[in-house]
Amino acid sequence: MDVRPSITTEKEPIACGCAPGTGKLRAEKVNLYYGHFRALKDVTLDIPACGITAIIGPSGCGKSSLLRQFNRMNDLIPSARTEGLMEFDGVDIFRRDVDVVELRKRVGMVFQKPNPFPMSIFDNVAYGPRRHGIRKKHVLEEIVEKSLRQAAIWDEVKDKLGQSGLSISGGQQQRVCIARVLAVEPEVILMDEPCSALDPIATLKIEDLMRTLACTYTIVIVTHNMQQAARVSDMTAFMMVDDDRSGTLVEYGPTTELFTNPRDKRTEDYITGRFG
Numbered sequence: 001m002d003v004r005p006s007i008t009t010e011k012e013p014i015a016c017g018c019a020p021g022t023g024k025l026r027a028e029k030v031n032l033y034y035g036h037f038r039a040l041k042d043v044t045l046d047i048p049a050c051g052i053t054a055i056i057g058p059s060g061c062g063k064s065s066l067l068r069q070f071n072r073m074n075d076l077i078p079s080a081r082t083e084g085l086m087e088f089d090g091v092d093i094f095r096r097d098v099d100v101v102e103l104r105k106r107v108g109m110v111f112q113k114p115n116p117f118p119m120s121i122f123d124n125v126a127y128g129p130r131r132h133g134i135r136k137k138h139v140l141e142e143i144v145e146k147s148l149r150q151a152a153i154w155d156e157v158k159d160k161l162g163q164s165g166l167s168i169s170g171g172q173q174q175r176v177c178i179a180r181v182l183a184v185e186p187e188v189i190l191m192d193e194p195c196s197a198l199d200p201i202a203t204l205k206i207e208d209l210m211r212t213l214a215c216t217y218t219i220v221i222v223t224h225n226m227q228q229a230a231r232v233s234d235m236t237a238f239m240m241v242d243d244d245r246s247g248t249l250v251e252y253g254p255t256t257e258l259f260t261n262p263r264d265k266r267t268e269d270y271i272t273g274r275f276g
């Protein structure tokens with residue numbers, strides 16, 4: 001009996017200006033250690049420019065750890081140590097002369113739980129541009145409006161920009177957080193389970209937004225929700241825990257192929273709900 005959940009991978013193709021097949025992010029034989037524990041083992045993958053890449057797999061297989069590698073967020077964990085090559089636009093991001101602040105501006109991040117700062121909606125979105133030296137009021141106003149429009153939240157908040165970012169719904173907070181990332185004009189947006197704290201309607205709004213943004217930005221999303229990965233992503237990476245408990249990449253490829261014709265038995269078992 002086929003126990004496969006009904007998963008649709010149909011979506012509007014992304015019409016964008018990126019050259020097909022252009023690589024944006026790359027990991028080559030990456031090992032990540034937390035102290036003596038190896039959380040990622042020999043992970044190699046190329047993430048194309050524009051479009052959405054989903055990272056799926058059972059809990060603890062290293063999805064978030066891999067995501068955090070792309071903008072060196074793991075540097076903030078004192079016990080973390082990386083081996084192997086991580087590239088952004090062909091440049092080794094661990095090279096000595098790489099400015100991590102600049103890297104994180106170009107490779108922004110949205111977290112699981114909406115995390116607006118305890119300040120107004122306007123100031124939340126203006127926060128990054130101000131940190132990068134923009135002071136003129138009319139310039140900040142333009143950036144804030146553009147970013148909130150891009151994040152599909154402008155109409156809902158335009159009359160309350162002075163209100164606290166914490167005073168709106170969770171789904172609205174998450175879109176304000178996405179606007180905050182967009183305000184510094186990143187090229188890549190990393191999303192760590194961005195919908196897990198949201199209701200189904202807010203989730204669909206974020207998914208629609210992601211599809212729109214994928215015309216301009218390279219998006220990498222970690223999700224527990226296979227239907228979501230199938231709905232939104234163009235490429236999917238499936239990870240698992242190996243016998244020694246370290247996270248490995250089992251299969252990576254176009255989402256439609258991975259969900260309809262997986263090459264690896266372990267992928268098939270996972271997407272048909274036989275384990276995990």
Ligand SMILES: Nc1ncnc2c1ncn2[C@@H]1O[C@H](COP(=O)(O)OP(=O)(O)OP(=O)(O)O)[C@@H](O)[C@H]1O
Pocket residue numbers: 034037039057058059060061062063064065066077079224247
């Ligand atoms: N800061 C840390 N220090 C030590 N170990 C960590 C740290 N962060 C994660 N780990 C461990 O690394 C492994 C991978 O964790 P990670 O959060 O990347 O997995 P995940 O697939 O995203 O999990 P989940 O789906 O449950 O969020 C786990 O065994 C976890 O306990």
